[in-house]
Structure formats: structure tokens, C-alpha cells
Amino acid sequence: MINSKNFTKLTIFLIPIGIAVNVVGGQLAVLLKLPVFLDAIGTFVVGALCGWAPGVIVGLGCGLINAISLPTLLPYTIIGMLFGVLGNFLAKKGMFSAFWKAIVNGLGVAFISTCMAVPITAILYGGFVGTGASVIVTTLMTAGWGVLPATFVSELSTELMDKIISMIVVFLVLKAIPARFVVKLPNGKYFLKEEK
Amino acid sequence: MDYGFIEKYNQPWTSGNPIRDLNPLSKLNLMIVLGLSPFVVQNYVYGFGMALLFIIISILAGCFRSFFSLYWKVLLLFGFFLFLVKAAFSPGEHVIFQIWGIRVTYESIFSGLNIVSLVLAFSGAFILFVKTTPMDEFTYMLEQKGVSHVVSFIILSSFQTITDLGQNAKIIMESQKARGIETEGNVFQRAKAYLPVIGPLILNAISSTEEKSIAMDARAFSAPVKHTYLMELPKPSIKEKIIVLGLDIIFVLLLIGRIVLWLL
Known part of the structure; x- marks a missing residue:
């Protein structure tokens, strides 16, 4: 699938950067002790700028690299790969053009990723993910909630915050990239307005 | 420049440790087979045995420190806390202990042990593979296979x-x-x-x-020519191939056995 023929040169060089931005963005959130992950920004940026296939590769690479430090994250890689597709889709629909759209994107993406993460967390790990969200899950389950609703509530609350902030960052970054660079990328046409 | 230093690049690259010198693709194959076998066997004693085996292999390969610096997190988070959560909330008949929503039962303790052994065994295999395989050796082998x-x-x-x-x-x-x-x-x-x-x-x-x-x-990144390599890896020995193939066959037999048991 990957060779220099179907990907432009710039796309190939943007993939490692997307992966690194994901990882470093996550590290930065930990460093600033923020209660969110912020580890999918690179996937969305590359997905939006270069198309779904590079986005999926960034999601896959980032998932594998995160799994090195905690292999239990491996099943969630599939969600990261989906973010690449979503980034491309949102770019095509012109959803990166205004600030209020970033919030809408955040809500939509958070809902989709929660729907995919809940089955993994609930079935595989019994609601336990090893992060702060596990406290909410166990508290709710102690109060008599089932595994699925408890996991859903805790995941949705963290995902909403995480994805809305992520999408705002993605919006601001995409807006700030100079047009002379964007025009060389496969999805550049969705970000530039034609001058008449 | 030292003559010995230059001579090093004329020989296939070895580190002197038989486990680390296994071919990267053999290691990948072994990781998948050993890491997934507890899912097929479905016995927590076997799963914990595998986790212990990976720790022993890491000591033999001389990378215990870097292996365990990642593995202890999995052991603590998923070996201990995941077990507690599973034991407290999984459904079951024979109640040992009950308070509010927490119900510890025989079934929940066993389901906890099962899931914990699977997670520990698979994580151990994955971390061990990453820690014993330098990425440049792995990508070299991939290129040899035509990637x-x-x-x-x-x-x-x-x-x-x-x-x-x-x-x-x-x-x-x-x-x-x-x-x-x-x-x-x-x-x-x-x-x-x-x-x-x-x-x-x-x-x-x-x-x-x-x-x-x-x-x-x-620097000719996209030149359409055959690449040369500064460093080369030794070809896998016959013994190595037999071990890997043998374990693969055992794994497939286990898998078939599990499917047959499941269908009957």
C-alpha cells in the first residue's frame, strides 16, 4: 500500500510528524497535569491534510508506539485509526472553517469514539482502564450501576473534554498553516478559497 | 580508525546473546504464538506461567532492567487493580462477600484471574519483543522480505x-x-x-x-535502485527455524483443538 507512487513526498514526511505530535501532545498533557489525553491531534491534522490512508497509518503507528509503554492500550488502536478517516471526512465537509464547527466536531468525534471504546473497556477489562476514569466507573458500579452504563458515562465525560480541546487545537493549527504549503498537499483544495 | 571497528561491518551483526541474536522475524513469530497461546489454552495457571517465562527470558537476554521498567506498571495496574475490579463486580452465584454494589463470588474471582493472566501474558510478550529487537534490525528484515x-x-x-x-x-x-x-x-x-x-x-x-x-x-531517497546496507544480520540457523516452526505447529494444533471443543 505504501510506496512513493501513491503518496506524495510531503505526505510521507508528514506521517512521522503526525505520530510524533500525537505522542508529544500526550506527554505535554501529562506534564501539565491535565485530566485529558490529547493524543490524537496529529492523526486529525494528517487525516485532514493528506487523506484517510495517511491518517489511518498515523493512528496505527501511534497506537503501536503507545502500546510499547502500556500494551493494554493495543485494542484502542482501532479507534485511533478511525480518527484518520474522520479527519479526512470532516475536511471534505469543510468542518474546519469556523470555530463553532470545531466544537461540533468535538462533540461528534467524542460520541463516536465513546461508542467504540465502551465495548473494549467493558468487555475486555470489565470497566477498568487504568486511568482516572476508572475511579468514576468503580464508584458508579459500587452504587449498583451495570458495567456498560457506568463505563459509558465515565468514558463520555473524559472523551467530551478531550475531543473538544483536541478539535479546537486542530482547527487553530489548520488555520495557521500557510496556504503556499497547504496547496501542495492532497487535501489542500478543501482548505483554500478560490479567488475570483 | 581502528581496523577492528571497520572489520565489524564486514561480518553479519551479532550481539553475542543467543536470544537477542534470533532473527527479528522469528522473534515476532514467537511473540505472537507465545503471547496469544493463553487465549487459546484459557487456563490462568498457564497464563501466569507464561508471564513468569517472559520475565525469565528477559533475564537471560540481559534486558531485565529495561523490560521490567515497563512491565511493573502492567503488573501493578492490571495484575492487581484489574483483578480487584473484576472480583468485585463480575456476576456469579456463590457469594463470598457482599457490601453495596460489591459482590465477591467464586466465579468473579476466577474470571478476574483469567483476564489478568491473559493481559499479563500478552503484555509480557509484546514488551519483550520490543525490548529485545532494535527497530533498525526489524525494518532491515522487513526490507529483505520485500517491504x-x-x-x-x-x-x-x-x-x-x-x-x-x-x-x-x-x-x-x-x-x-x-x-x-x-x-x-x-x-x-x-x-x-x-x-x-x-x-x-x-x-x-x-x-x-x-x-x-x-x-x-x-540523498537519493526515492531513487529506483536496489539498496545496499551498512549492517547485515546473520541468516537464521536451521535449529532456529525448527524451533519456530515447531511452536507454530503446536499453536495451530491448540487452536484447532479449541475450535473443535467449542463446536462440540
């Missing part, structure tokens, strides 16, 4: 870029602090510091790709 060099570039460059961007992030953070941005305080203050760091970081990285692509093309 494009672009894949090698993406894998190796990702690790390098993570280090680079991590350092950049620190520099940008220091600069923004000097400009008066608070990186400590309550959550909102810290959240406000995130954007001024990540924004320049991403934009810088993205704008550097153009120069990088010119630099790489000047």
Missing part, C-alpha cells in the same frame, strides 16, 4: 521525531514561560498553557517537512 523502504523510513523516523519534538516542546515551553505564561496553578491555568506550546510545535514541525523532503531527495 518498501518508505515503511522503514516511517517507523525509524517516528521514533527520532518523537525525541526531537519532545526537546522542541521543552524549549518552546521555557520560552513561553519567559514570556509570562503560567504552567503551574489550577487546571484552567495549566490548560491555557497547552495551546501556546503545542501550536508552534506542530507548525514548526510541519513547515520543516518541505526542507526535509528536498534534503532526502538530494
Whole structure:
């Protein structure tokens, strides 16, 4: 699938950067002790700028690299790969053009990723993910909630915050990239307005 | 320059440790077979045995320290806490202990042990593979099997870029602090510091790709010729091939056995 023929040169060089931005963005959130992950920004940026296939590769690479430090994250890689597709889709629909759209994107993406993460967390790990969200899950389950609703509530609350902030960052970054660079990328046409 | 140093590159690359010198693809194969076998066997004693085996292998391979620096986190988080959560909330008939929503039963304790053994065994295999296989050796073998060099570039460059961007992030953070941005305080203050760091970081990285692509093309990155390698790996020995193939066959037999049992 990957060779220099179907990907432009710039796309190939943007993939490692997307992966690194994901990882470093996550590290930065930990460093600033923020209660969110912020580890999918690179996937969305590359997905939006270069198309779904590079986005999926960034999601896959980032998932594998995160799994090195905690292999239990491996099943969630599939969600990261989906973010690449979503980034491309949102770019095509012109959803990166205004600030209020970033919030809408955040809500939509958070809902989709929660729907995919809940089955993994609930079935595989019994609601336990090893992060702060596990406290909410166990508290709710102690109060008599089932595994699925408890996991859903805790995941949705963290995902909403995480994805809305992520999408705002993605919006601001995409807006700030100079047009002379964007025009060389496969999805550049969705970000530039034609001058008449 | 030392003659011995140059001579080193004329020989296939070995580290002197028989486990680390296994072919990267053999290691990948063994990782998948050994890491997934507890899912097929479905016996927690076997799963915990596997986890113990990986720790012993890491000692034999001389990488216990780097292996365990990652593995203890899995052991603590998923070996201990996941077991508690599973034991407290899984459904079951024979109640041992009950308070509010917490119901500890025989069934929940066993389901906890089962899931914990699976997670520990698989995580152990994965971390062991990463810690015993240098990525450049792995990508070298992939290229030998006909995978494009672009894949090698993406894998190796990702690790390098993570280090680079991590350092950049620190520099940008220091600069923004000097400009008066608070990186400590309550959550909102810290959240406000995130954007001024990540924004320049991403934009810088993205704008550097153009120069990088010119630099790489000047070094014949996309030249359509056969590549040569500075370093070569030894060919896998017959013994190694037999061991890997034997374990593969045992795994397939186990899998068939499990499916037959499941259908009956």
C-alpha cells in the first residue's frame, strides 16, 4: 500500500510528524497535569491534510508506539485509526472553517469514539482502564450501576473534554498553516478559497 | 580508525546473546504464538506461567532492567487493580462477600484471574519483543522480505521525531514561560498553557517537512535502485527455524483443538 507512487513526498514526511505530535501532545498533557489525553491531534491534522490512508497509518503507528509503554492500550488502536478517516471526512465537509464547527466536531468525534471504546473497556477489562476514569466507573458500579452504563458515562465525560480541546487545537493549527504549503498537499483544495 | 571497528561491518551483526541474536522475524513469530497461546489454552495457571517465562527470558537476554521498567506498571495496574475490579463486580452465584454494589463470588474471582493472566501474558510478550529487537534490525528484515523502504523510513523516523519534538516542546515551553505564561496553578491555568506550546510545535514541525523532503531527495531517497546496507544480520540457523516452526505447529494444533471443543 505504501510506496512513493501513491503518496506524495510531503505526505510521507508528514506521517512521522503526525505520530510524533500525537505522542508529544500526550506527554505535554501529562506534564501539565491535565485530566485529558490529547493524543490524537496529529492523526486529525494528517487525516485532514493528506487523506484517510495517511491518517489511518498515523493512528496505527501511534497506537503501536503507545502500546510499547502500556500494551493494554493495543485494542484502542482501532479507534485511533478511525480518527484518520474522520479527519479526512470532516475536511471534505469543510468542518474546519469556523470555530463553532470545531466544537461540533468535538462533540461528534467524542460520541463516536465513546461508542467504540465502551465495548473494549467493558468487555475486555470489565470497566477498568487504568486511568482516572476508572475511579468514576468503580464508584458508579459500587452504587449498583451495570458495567456498560457506568463505563459509558465515565468514558463520555473524559472523551467530551478531550475531543473538544483536541478539535479546537486542530482547527487553530489548520488555520495557521500557510496556504503556499497547504496547496501542495492532497487535501489542500478543501482548505483554500478560490479567488475570483 | 581502528581496523577492528571497520572489520565489524564486514561480518553479519551479532550481539553475542543467543536470544537477542534470533532473527527479528522469528522473534515476532514467537511473540505472537507465545503471547496469544493463553487465549487459546484459557487456563490462568498457564497464563501466569507464561508471564513468569517472559520475565525469565528477559533475564537471560540481559534486558531485565529495561523490560521490567515497563512491565511493573502492567503488573501493578492490571495484575492487581484489574483483578480487584473484576472480583468485585463480575456476576456469579456463590457469594463470598457482599457490601453495596460489591459482590465477591467464586466465579468473579476466577474470571478476574483469567483476564489478568491473559493481559499479563500478552503484555509480557509484546514488551519483550520490543525490548529485545532494535527497530533498525526489524525494518532491515522487513526490507529483505520485500517491504518498501518508505515503511522503514516511517517507523525509524517516528521514533527520532518523537525525541526531537519532545526537546522542541521543552524549549518552546521555557520560552513561553519567559514570556509570562503560567504552567503551574489550577487546571484552567495549566490548560491555557497547552495551546501556546503545542501550536508552534506542530507548525514548526510541519513547515520543516518541505526542507526535509528536498534534503532526502538530494540523498537519493526515492531513487529506483536496489539498496545496499551498512549492517547485515546473520541468516537464521536451521535449529532456529525448527524451533519456530515447531511452536507454530503446536499453536495451530491448540487452536484447532479449541475450535473443535467449542463446536462440540
